[in-house]
Amino acid sequence: MIVVTGATGNIGRSLVDRLLADGAAVRALTRDPARAQLPAGAEVVRADLTGSAADFAPLLAGADALFLNLAAGGDRAALALVEAAAKAGVRRIVLNSSMAVTDTPADENNFIARMHATVERAVRDSGLEWTFVRGGNYATNALAWGPAIRESGVVRDAHPGAQGVPVHEADLADVAAVALLDRTGTHTGQAYLVTGPEALTVADQVAEIGRAIGRETRVEQITEEAAAEAMSGPHLPKEAALELVRMFGSTVDAPAFPLSDAVERVTGRPARTFAEWARDHAADFS
Ligand SMILES: NC(=O)c1ccc[n+]([C@@H]2O[C@H](COP(=O)([O-])OP(=O)(O)OC[C@H]3O[C@@H](n4cnc5c(N)ncnc54)[C@H](OP(=O)(O)O)[C@@H]3O)[C@@H](O)[C@H]2O)c1
Structure with a gap:
């Protein structure tokens, strides 16, 4: 069980x-x-x-x-x-x-x-x-853009050029499933860095969602303070949100996140792309 x-x-x-x-x-x-x-x-x-x-x-x-x-x-x-x-x-x-x-x-x-x-x-x-x-970082973080994209197609973000390596939740689940079902002990004591297959900026991701839903989408830049305010909530205090926003800022023009091939190594097939994720979630943005 x-x-x-x-x-x-x-x-x-x-x-x-x-x-x-x-x-x-x-x-x-x-x-x-x-x-x-x-x-x-x-x-x-x-x-x-x-x-x-x-x-x-x-x-x-x-x-x-x-x-x-x-x-x-x-x-x-x-x-x-x-x-x-x-x-x-x-x-x-x-x-x-x-x-x-x-x-x-x-x-x-x-x-x-x-x-x-x-x-x-x-x-x-x-x-x-x-x-x-x-x-990390999860492709599902993009769901936070849902209301803005549905309303106007315009996403407000402090760092449109911030790069991420968005990973599909199904890939995280597949890696976890392999480890849970492991009969040989291959995955015992392993810490897997699990990312998506490519580095993409916030602007790239917003554009990819636009392609998936067949509508024009774009990013408008706002201050770090305003972005942290919008991101904070019961499980993410404002200070922690600001830390995150600043961390994202440090990835502009510099791929701060390493790409990992763990999905392929563990599951035997390549990680899903963000384009695939956007198509899987088109209904969340339409
Ligand atoms: N976002 C990222 O980029 C990122 C990166 C690295 C790691 N992470 C980690 O991944 C986690 C998010 O995973 P996820 O996206 O799969 O989560 P999720 O979609 O937010 O799912 C959380 C589930 O937990 C249940 N839940 C919430 N409060 C609960 C409570 N008090 N007791 C029992 N169940 C409760 C809810 O189910 P019910 O409503 O049915 O109870 C909910 O469906 C983060 O919290 C973080 O630890 C996130």
């Missing part, structure tokens, strides 16, 4: 489908099974992971493996789940981590890296088998 946290999320939905297709037993966690629209083949279980650690034992009972996504309840919930998994006899954790983690002291200076590195440490210390999927 494989327990999937964040099962209705971008990665989770694709992962549940992939695991079921491979014949695995899947327990899919969601705060609201009635609205989750998860496949009938999965055992769908209600779980708000911001609850106390004591509630986690039944979620993990009889499980061999756990897919842990910090999007489902945050880092505190993830730390409690790691502890509960070890107690419940779970054998393996595949952690959805982040390419922000570098295994250097610099991880302490960055909100995103620090949060993921803390959970990685707990997973390593748990004594369980582990694989880290250090993905």
Whole structure:
């Protein structure tokens, strides 16, 4: 049995489908099974992971493996789940981590890296088998442009020339699935940097979405402050958002993110392009 946290999320939905297709037993966690629209083949279980650690034992009972996504309840919930998994006899954790983690002291200076590195440490210390999927930057970040593109076709961004290596959620899910289903131990103790296949600027990505929906789209530049304000929310304080915006700024004219071939190495087929992602998500922008 494989327990999937964040099962209705971008990665989770694709992962549940992939695991079921491979014949695995899947327990899919969601705060609201009635609205989750998860496949009938999965055992769908209600779980708000911001609850106390004591509630986690039944979620993990009889499980061999756990897919842990910090999007489902945050880092505190993830730390409690790691502890509960070890107690419940779970054998393996595949952690959805982040390419922000570098295994250097610099991880302490960055909100995103620090949060993921803390959970990685707990997973390593748990004594369980582990694989880290250090993905980034997600193509799904472009969904934030949905309202602007639908309304006017104009995306406001502080750094139109900032470069990313957007990765399709289905590729993150495929890498996670291979690690969860691994029978040979090939993926145990591996931290995979998982990116898309090409570096693209914000302007390139907005143009690609325009091609996918058959409409003109463009980027209008705004200040870093305004961009951070728009990006911040309950799980991303304004200061952390500003850190991110500045980090994106440092990638203008310089491909700061390394391209990785991990998708191909782990799954045996090339990573999906951003153009493919935009076509898969055309309805989100139309
Ligand atoms: N964006 C990037 O570029 C990037 C880069 C590297 C790493 N990451 C990591 O990837 C994560 C995002 O993954 P994703 O896109 O698959 O997530 P997502 O689509 O936002 O999915 C999160 C799911 O978690 C569930 N959830 C939310 N709060 C919960 C709670 N309190 N208890 C239980 N479940 C809860 C929700 O399901 P229900 O509503 O059904 O409960 C939701 O569908 C980030 O949080 C970060 O850790 C992101």
